[in-house]
Amino acid sequence: xxxxxxxxxxxxxxxxxxxxxxxxxxxxxxxxxxxxxxxxxxxxxxxxxxxxxxxxxxxxxxxxxxxxxxxxxxxxxxxxxxxxxxxxxxxxxxxxxxxxxxxxxxxxxxxxxxxxxxxxxxxxxxxxxxxxxxxxxxxxxxxxxxxxxxxxxxxxxxxxxxxxxxxxxxxxxxxxxxxxxxxxxxxxxxxxxxxxxxxxxxxxxxxxxxxxxxxxxxxxxxxxxxxxxxxxxxxxxxxxxxxxxxxxxxxxxxxxxxxxxxxxxxxxxxxxxxxxxxxxxxxxxxxxxxx
Numbered sequence: 696x697x698x699x700x701x702x703x704x705x706x707x708x709x710x711x712x713x714x715x716x717x718x719x720x721x722x723x724x725x726x727x728x729x730x731x732x733x734x735x736x737x738x739x740x741x742x743x744x745x746x747x748x749x750x751x752x753x754x755x756x757x758x759x760x761x762x763x764x765x766x767x768x769x770x771x772x773x774x775x776x777x778x779x780x781x782x783x784x785x786x787x788x789x790x791x792x793x794x795x796x797x798x799x800x801x802x803x804x805x806x807x808x809x810x811x812x813x814x815x816x817x818x819x820x821x822x823x824x825x826x827x828x829x830x831x832x833x834x835x836x837x838x839x840x841x842x843x844x845x846x847x848x849x850x851x852x853x854x855x856x857x858x859x860x861x862x863x864x865x866x867x868x869x870x871x872x873x874x875x876x877x878x879x880x881x882x883x884x885x886x887x888x889x890x891x892x893x894x895x896x897x898x899x900x901x902x903x904x905x906x907x908x909x910x911x912x913x914x915x916x917x918x919x920x921x922x923x924x925x926x927x928x929x930x931x932x933x934x935x936x937x938x939x940x941x942x943x944x945x946x947x948x949x950x951x952x953x954x955x956x957x958x959x960x961x962x963x964x965x966x967x968x969x970x971x972x973x974x975x976x977x978x979x980x981x982x983x984x985x986x
Contacts, residue, residue, distance in 0.1 A: 696920060696980050699962050700781060701725045703918040703982045709733040710778035713769075715762040715903070716740065718787040720748045726781075727752055737772065739765070741811040744789065761811065763902040766910060776912040784900070785922040786810075786890065791974070798890060800882040803863040808886075808893045818889050822859045827851045837888035837897065837925055846872060846885065887923060900926055904933045908954035911985035916958065918982040927979055931961075934983040958982040 700722060704712065706729040714723045717740035726736050727750070736755040739762045740746060749757050758768055762782065769777070790810070791798050797807035797818060806818035825833075827847045834843035846869065853859065853868045866882065873881050891897055907917050921927035929939065934957045936943035943951045962980040969976045 696962065696964050696968065696975070696978060697721060697725060699964075699980055700783070700918055700920060701729070703958075703962070703980060704779035704781060704916050706730060707734075707778055711735045711774060711776075712737070713765065713777055713780045714738040715765065715780065715782040716784065716787075717748070717757060718742075718745050718783070719789060720745075720750055722781055722783060723750060723755060727754060730754065735774075737769070737774070737777075739768075742787075742790070743812060744793075745787070761899065763899050765903065766906045769910060776915070777910055778912050778915050780907065780911065780915075780917040782903070782918075783920045784896075784926055785920075797862065798886070800862050800866060800879075800886050803861055805861055806859065806865060806889075808890045810894045814893075816893060818893050819858075819860055821889060821892055822850060822865065823854050833892045834885065834888045837891040838884040839924065840884055840888070842872060891925070897925060897929065900929055901939065904929065907983075908937060908985065911955070913985055915985040916982055917955070917985075918980060920978055920980050922977050922979075927981075930981050931957075934981055953986060955983040955985050958984045 706712065706726060708729070708731040710730060711734070712726050712730070714726060714736060717723055717738040723736060723738050730736065732754070734754060738755060738757045739760050740757070741759065741761045743759065746757065746759050760768060769775070786798050790796050794802045794804045795807070797804045806822065808818040830847035830850060831844045834840045834846050840846060849871065850859065850868055857864070859865055859868060869882065869885060911917060919930050921930055932939055934955060937953050937955060938944060943953060945951055959982065964975040964978050
């Protein structure tokens with residue numbers, strides 16, 4: 696949803712914008728096309744492979760940082776407010792397709808899954824050292840797997856005799872839970888849960904969302920593309936309530952205390968885009984505006 700995401704920001708030619716997930720630089724390049732020489736773009740990515748895609752343009756600054764440090768870096772750059780913020784969550788195609796990164800269940804690779812390759816904990820560490828209870832919790836909380844306890848028990852039993860090092864090791868361990876015709880869907884959810892834990896994605900998303908209302912100019916826009924229900928529920932609820940509860944904070948008169956609100960419900964990719972890029976099928980674009 697490249698065009699939809701950029702259009703949602705309603706870019707001002709002289710505005711200041713943030714691309715929180717630089718990746719291959721696709722979104723950043725489109726933003727740069729729409730700002731003039733007075734405009735600025737601050738981009739973030741914690742993956743050293745993405746930093747290699749740096750754009751040679753004096754209007755953009757690419758920071759090798761996790762986006763949870765957004766506010767801290769803007770303060771350092773003496774930027775108090777911005778006009779738009781964009782985040783494309785999840786794993787980039789480059790990361791999925793790089794066998795040595797261990798994100799995919801389709802190739803036999805070492806279980807890594809770190810977006811920041813300098814992080815100390817990888818997928819292998821989690822699978823071989825987390826307790827049965829902790830494994831069950833992450834499969835349930837991060838992928839809505841109702842048989843999470845059985846999956847965790849099987850992993851703990853199998854690792855007693857053989858360390859789970861590769862995707863083939865893990866897929867073999869999970870084989871008893873796979874129903875014919877649903878292999879990909881089931882494995883994708885298991886790998887998603889592990890990846891979220893490795894990269895602390897949900898905790899980091901909450902940290903990011905809490906920063907947003909204070910960093911946008913009035914009528915500024917934030918757009919976030921989500922790829923699974925766990926992160927989408929967080930974004931949806933925060934845009935609606937400005938918190939992670941079912942109800943927003945209210946004043947003494949019962950009025951909602953809101954700093955941002957949804958601009959619309961959400962946008963999904965077109966059938967043509969899904970055909971050309973099947974990974975986009977679960978994507979949702981949500982946009983909120985600063986009040």
